[in-house]
Amino acid sequence: MIRILLLTLALSLGLPAGLTAQETPPDPDRSATGGAQTLEDILRRQQGLPIDDRFRRDATGDPSVAAPSTDQLGTLGGASDPELWRALRYGTADVTASTSTPGATLLMQDSGAAWLEFREGPLRTWGGYAVLGMLGLLILFRLLRGKIMIEAGPAGTTIERFKPIERFSHWLLAGSFILLAITGLIVIFGRNGLIDWIGKDAYANLAQVSKWVHNNVAWAFMLALILVFVLWVLRNLPHYRDLVWLAKAGGLFSKHSHPPAGKFNAGQKLIFWSVILLGVSVSASGLALLFPFELPMFAKTFVALNQIGAPGWIGMDPLPEQLTPHAEMQLAQAWHGIVAFAMIVIIIAHIYIGSVGMEGAFDAMGDGQVDLNWAKEHHSLWVEEVQADAKAAPKGATPAE
Amino acid sequence: MRAMYLAFAAIAVIAVGAWYGLNEAGFSSAERSSGDAVRLD
Numbered sequence: 479m480i481r482i483l484l485l486t487l488a489l490s491l492g493l494p495a496g497l498t499a500q501e502t503p504p505d506p507d508r509s510a511t512g513g514a515q516t517l518e519d520i521l522r523r524q525q526g527l528p529i530d531d532r533f534r535r536d537a538t539g540d541p542s543v544a545a546p547s548t549d550q551l552g553t554l555g556g557a558s559d560p561e562l563w564r565a566l567r568y569g570t571a572d573v574t575a576s577t578s579t580p581g582a583t584l585l586m587q588d589s590g591a592a593w594l595e596f597r598e599g600p601l602r603t604w605g606g607y608a609v610l611g612m613l614g615l616l617i618l619f620r621l622l623r624g625k626i627m628i629e630a631g632p633a634g635t636t637i638e639r640f641k642p643i644e645r646f647s648h649w650l651l652a653g654s655f656i657l658l659a660i661t662g663l664i665v666i667f668g669r670n671g672l673i674d675w676i677g678k679d680a681y682a683n684l685a686q687v688s689k690w691v692h693n694n695v696a697w698a699f700m701l702a703l704i705l706v707f708v709l710w711v712l713r714n715l716p717h718y719r720d721l722v723w724l725a726k727a728g729g730l731f732s733k734h735s736h737p738p739a740g741k742f743n744a745g746q747k748l749i750f751w752s753v754i755l756l757g758v759s760v761s762a763s764g765l766a767l768l769f770p771f772e773l774p775m776f777a778k779t780f781v782a783l784n785q786i787g788a789p790g791w792i793g794m795d796p797l798p799e800q801l802t803p804h805a806e807m808q809l810a811q812a813w814h815g816i817v818a819f820a821m822i823v824i825i826i827a828h829i830y831i832g833s834v835g836m837e838g839a840f841d842a843m844g845d846g847q848v849d850l851n852w853a854k855e856h857h858s859l860w861v862e863e864v865q866a867d868a869k870a871a872p873k874g875a876t877p878a879e
Numbered sequence: 880m881r882a883m884y885l886a887f888a889a890i891a892v893i894a895v896g897a898w899y900g901l902n903e904a905g906f907s908s909a910e911r912s913s914g915d916a917v918r919l920d
Contacts, residue, residue, distance in 0.1 A: 576914045642882045649886030657890070694894035701893065702886075769911070844880055 538565035580771040581803035593808035605819035626836040636847035651702035661688035703757045720744035741860040763814040774806040
């Protein structure tokens with residue numbers, strides 16, 4: 479799904495290098511216009527089809543063979559004004575700028591409009607529907623299944639599920655993610671959503687605060703991602719019994735099914751790896767946005783994807799391997815949004831099942847102590863492991879609970 | 880719940896620290912995007 483989105487995105491961002499090879503007519507006959515554009519060019523452009531524009535893309539003047547400025551048709555610098563403007567239009571002019579950003583010397587670039595249309599169109603629409611869809615599914619699940627209770631009832635005794643450092647890391651990740659999600663949604667749904675409700679002045683302040691929070695809380699998220707990975711990666715390695723858990727959907731849809739699970743069941747492992755992989759991806763694109771033009775990564779990614787033939791898997795031509803600084807930023811923003819929406823959808827479900835959706839679940843991250851019967855029903859193998867460790871502990875050792 | 884409150888406090892500390900630290904280290908947008916001919920102070 480993500481790969482399809484990536485390739486769709488690449489296409490929608492006006493990166494037609496691969497397409498032009500297929501759809502551009504080879505060597506169009508422009509003799510009738512003296513080499514300038516033809517009626518066919520105009521008609522193709524009106525239909526949104528690519529044209530072979532080398533006749534003007536490359537017509538930017540050549541001072542080495544130009545007539546001297548003293549000649550009747552000579553020009554200062556060896557290039558005429560139209561030639562200079564063409565060079566600016568196609569990004570080949572020798573521009574000097576007082577700012578030091580790499581994008582400053584590229585005055586015109588083609589992918590901006592397509593990026594804006596993607597951001598204001600499919601990204602927000604699909605992303606918004608995905609979030610609402612997950613909320614709808616959870617409401618439906620609640621109506622059909624109700625709150626998942628401890629089937630044997632609370633045991634009254636507890637067992638330590640997560641140590642303080644684990645809970646700290648979880649909440650560092652969770653708290654920062656929620657702040658990033660809310661502020662990210664404020665930014666993306668601002669101009670065509672919130673402004674209509676609260677007005678431009680109020681939104682200006684809200685956007686300013688959101689931007690500050692988003693840019694700076696991001697570091698807490700990245701730190702927490704590392705902590706959580708280090709703390710839990712060994713416990714989240716795949717195991718064959720995960721297949722059993724998945725086959726029974728973890729017993730979520732039946733009241734008397736409790737497939738055995740270790741400290742983390744297969745559902746939690748899926749959440750873990752989703753958070754880690756998507757978290758790394760959203761962090762990488764986020765860093766590219768935090769340090770504009772300094773961390774271009776999409777051209778390199780496309781080279782790698784082309785090398786393994788990824789675009790061909792879905793019948794696409796190779797992805798463009800040369801991107802303007804602006805296109806890099808646009809792709810970073812679009813990808814950041816896609817991954818963020820995916821994470822929001824997943825985490826909404828995680829929040830539900832870890833809080834109001836299941837009796838006793840929140841305690842695991844609340845004070846770290848969970849009811850013994852809850853633990854036996856949802857993490858039976860882990861309980862056996864902890865109890866075996868407690869028995870094997872030397873005399874005088876303090877039991878977990 | 881102490882771990883949760885500590886984590887939330889840490890988020891605030893990290894955020895302010897990142898903002899202050901990056902600006903002090905010369906990573907403000909103004910400094911990163913201006914050329915030698917620009918005086919920011």
